[in-house]
Amino acid sequence: MVPFSFAGHDLLALRSGAVFWAKRAALLVADLHFEKASWFAQRGQMLPPYDSLVTLGGLSEDVAATGAREVWCLGDSFHDDGGCDRLPAIAQERLRALTGATRWTWITGNHDSGLVDRCGGAVVDEAVVDALVLRHEADPTETRPELSGHFHPKLRLRVRGQNVSRRCFVATPTKLILPAFGALTGGLDAQHPEIVRAVGKGAEALIPVEDRLLRFRLAA
DSSP states (O other): OEEEEETTEEEEEOTTSOEEEGGGTEEEEOOOOBTHHHHHHHTTOOOOTTHHHHHHHHHHHHHHHHTOSEEEEESOOBSSTTHHHHSOHHHHHHHHHHHHHSEEEEEOOSSSTTOOOOSSSEEESOEEETTEEEOSSOOTTOOSOEEEOSSOEEEEEEETTEEEEEEOEEEOSSEEEOOOOSTTOOOEETTOHHHHHHHOSSOEEEEEETTEEEEEEOOO
16 A cells, blocks of 8 residues: 555555545545456357456455455446346355445446445445545546546656556546446547546656556656
């Protein structure tokens, strides 16, 4: 976990793509996309059906490692509104254990806005917590400090003749976009015009490695 400051709050960036807010003992994650593989399978594209269990395993590890008492999921937690129903029994059991052991809040996203049963936890469209706005997709007109997901940002670089891609946070003084946490999620180039439009000028890509945070200035 690598410490950094955002809008006057001390946060920790995890290599998994999560953020830990120690003051509140809160873990924040974005874009879990549970049951994405089964959604594709329903449409004839067969993928290994283990993505939800892998994502749940990583989430459980982060909750245990941080001692989180709150968990905030910043939208698209399920790949579609029926995702919770399709979770295998063992995955439902593990998820309900997590939501039952913490103060768990699901923020709605564009993929799962109509989901009713989310295997426990509370459901909100967005939230304001200690002056930080938590929502799924960054609002370019929002002037308050804001954390969001949606874009699955990845930084693409060429290093020693090799193309390298790493999921990253995208940050400005008032915007922080988290990378996708889910095991079966792609990524959008951090310098894509849609991300730049959402966060404005002066953005950086942040990549936590070991005990430091690598920072890369993004083109306007």
